[in-house]
Amino acid sequence: MEKRLHIFDTTLRDGEQSPGCSMNLEEKVRMARKLEELGVDVIEAGFPVASQGDFEAVRSVARTIRQRSVAALARALRSDIDRAWEAIRDAVQPRIHVFIATSDIHMKHKLNKTRSQVLADTLDTVRYARSLCSDVEFSCEDASRSDLVFLSEVIRTAIGAGATVINLPDTVGYATPAGYGAMFRAVRNAVPETCGIILSAHCHNDLGLAVANSLAAIENGVLQVECTVNGIGERAGNAALEELIMALRTRKDAYKTVTSVNTEEIYASSKLLSELTGMQVQRNKAIVGANAFSHEAGIHQDGMLKNAMTYEIMTPQSVGIRHSILVLGKHSGRHAVKQRCTELGYDLSQADLDRVYGMVCNLADRKKEVFDEDLIALLDVRDVDHSELYHLDGIQVSSGTNMMPTATVALRYGGRKLADSATGDGPVDALYKAIERLTGVAGMLMEYKITSVSAGRDAMGEVSVRVDFGGVVHTGRAMSTDVVTGSATAYLEALNRALVAQKRKNGQSRSEHVSATATAV
Ligand code: KIV
Ligand code: ZN
Numbered sequence: 001m002e003k004r005l006h007i008f009d010t011t012l013r014d015g016e017q018s019p020g021c022s023m024n025l026e027e028k029v030r031m032a033r034k035l036e037e038l039g040v041d042v043i044e045a046g047f048p049v050a051s052q053g054d055f056e057a058v059r060s061v062a063r064t065i066r067q068r069s070v071a072a073l074a075r076a077l078r079s080d081i082d083r084a085w086e087a088i089r090d091a092v093q094p095r096i097h098v099f100i101a102t103s104d105i106h107m108k109h110k111l112n113k114t115r116s117q118v119l120a121d122t123l124d125t126v127r128y129a130r131s132l133c134s135d136v137e138f139s140c141e142d143a144s145r146s147d148l149v150f151l152s153e154v155i156r157t158a159i160g161a162g163a164t165v166i167n168l169p170d171t172v173g174y175a176t177p178a179g180y181g182a183m184f185r186a187v188r189n190a191v192p193e194t195c196g197i198i199l200s201a202h203c204h205n206d207l208g209l210a211v212a213n214s215l216a217a218i219e220n221g222v223l224q225v226e227c228t229v230n231g232i233g234e235r236a237g238n239a240a241l242e243e244l245i246m247a248l249r250t251r252k253d254a255y256k257t258v259t260s261v262n263t264e265e266i267y268a269s270s271k272l273l274s275e276l277t278g279m280q281v282q283r284n285k286a287i288v289g290a291n292a293f294s295h296e297a298g299i300h301q302d303g304m305l306k307n308a309m310t311y312e313i314m315t316p317q318s319v320g321i322r323h324s325i326l327v328l329g330k331h332s333g334r335h336a337v338k339q340r341c342t343e344l345g346y347d348l349s350q351a352d353l354d355r356v357y358g359m360v361c362n363l364a365d366r367k368k369e370v371f372d373e374d375l376i377a378l379l380d381v382r383d384v385d386h387s388e389l390y391h392l393d394g395i396q397v398s399s400g401t402n403m404m405p406t407a408t409v410a411l412r413y414g415g416r417k418l419a420d421s422a423t424g425d426g427p428v429d430a431l432y433k434a435i436e437r438l439t440g441v442a443g444m445l446m447e448y449k450i451t452s453v454s455a456g457r458d459a460m461g462e463v464s465v466r467v468d469f470g471g472v473v474h475t476g477r478a479m480s481t482d483v484v485t486g487s488a489t490a491y492l493e494a495l496n497r498a499l500v501a502q503k504r505k506n507g508q509s510r511s512e513h514v515s516a517t518a519t520a521v
Pocket of ligand 1: 014099139140141142167169170171172202204
């Protein structure tokens with residue numbers, strides 16, 4: 001029999017309070033709407049006593065969300081609870097979330113309170129919160145490092161005072177799955193009153209165990225898990241919602257649990273959060289990272305093309321990603337190259353495929369990823385005689401203060417060596433003018449971009465250009481540690497593409513493009 005698990009999302013509270021993740025009121029409301037669409041059960045909107053801004057954001061979320069519970073956090077202080085209640089009282093389903101630390105280390109050094117004071121505060125504040133709101137969650141902060149006998153006493157007190165949910169956080173991410181699961185088992189045995197309420201897990205990721213610990217808690221009877229989108233949260237973050245939900249769904253056989261989350265909204269929620277906070281997820285992040293549904297190894301690509309289940313345990317569509325990606329790179333096989341060519345509208349013979357595959361391998365050795373536009377460029381020149389393209393033999397550029405930038409360029413074309421010089425407004429302008437004199441092909445530079453693709457003073461730069469040749473724009477790209485050489489290569493790539501396209505169009509011989517001004521050397 002499957003259990004219905006409640007998802008308590010704390011992206012807007014535990015997540016938002018971590019460095020680099022803050023959101024303003026409008027952003028919080030936008031994210032809360034997305035969480036409502038995603039279908040979490042509870043949206044913890046913030047900690048109203050923390051600031052006026054947080055109070056107003058929580059109040060706006062509470063007034064906006066109609067389908068889900070909205071929770072606000074409060075320390076075990078009546079004044080905090082008043083502020084929290086003020087912020088969420090207009091919610092359709094409000095929840096006050098009260099917490100106090102129960103571990104000796106926190107009670108002694110942080111709260112400076114004895115165990116009996118903590119028990120008294122628990123009784124008083126949960127009772128008070130319950131007098132305001134019918135749904136009260138109580139958290140024993142640092143529960144996983146608390147003495148089990150004392151923890152059980154606090155839990156019994158909180159339930160007696162009216163708590164509807166008891167949350168036992170692994171506040172510092174110290175627990176192991178076996179230990180965290182055992183804590184819930186022990187508490188359920190020691191406090192039979194837990195039977196009538198919801199037990200909840202809240203895990204931090206300091207040892208990378210937040211999701212594993214949450215799953216262990218589920219196996220030991222919790223009916224609520226607390227998590228955040230993209231796993232954002234204090235320090236190393238909280239349990240990642242997308243990982244938890246997809247583990248539960250993909251391994252329903254093991255966890256026998258259902259949630260109300262619409263998994264197809266996962267990717268959009270992750271994207272929205274990154275957009276709002278500016279915090280990107282790492283490429284290899286499970287479920288929502290750029291590589292999560294990308295395959296590069298030839299054997300994997302081959303398997304994927306035969307049956308996606310060979311290398312994917314869930315479909316990208318199930319998390320809202322349109323399709324998997326077979327990345328063309330140096331590990332790709334023929335099968336993947338052929339498939340991508342077909343998708344791009346090129347029906348290749350075996351001989352053509354062999355040639356294009358060789359070209360892809362060559363290119364992939366020079367740049368990490370072969371994009372569609374690279375493949376199209378390769379496909380377009382596959383039957384071109386390479387002696388009919390311009391190749392860069394060498395360049396020399398001089399520029400500096402109080403001198404006219406000058407470039408000398410040497411090219412190879414059709415077995416001939418050509419060289420010429422030109423001056424310009426800058427070294428790149430001089431370079432392009434020299435190429436224009438040599439080839440006799442005039443181009444108008446529409447876009448010129450240099451991006452650093454590695455770090456340090458010897459970083460590789462990628463130069464990309466868009467050049468208008470007689471009304472048709474062609475692109476060129478080159479990587480080099482020397483940006484001037486990269487600029488020449490990128491321009492020549494665009495020029496060669498223009499010539500090939502022109503030749504295809506009118507079957508013209510391109511030898512006429514060789515400028516009369518070019519000096520044979
Ligand atoms: O990690 C934690 O203990 C918390 C509580 C306030 C619930 O975030
Ligand atoms: Zn926390």
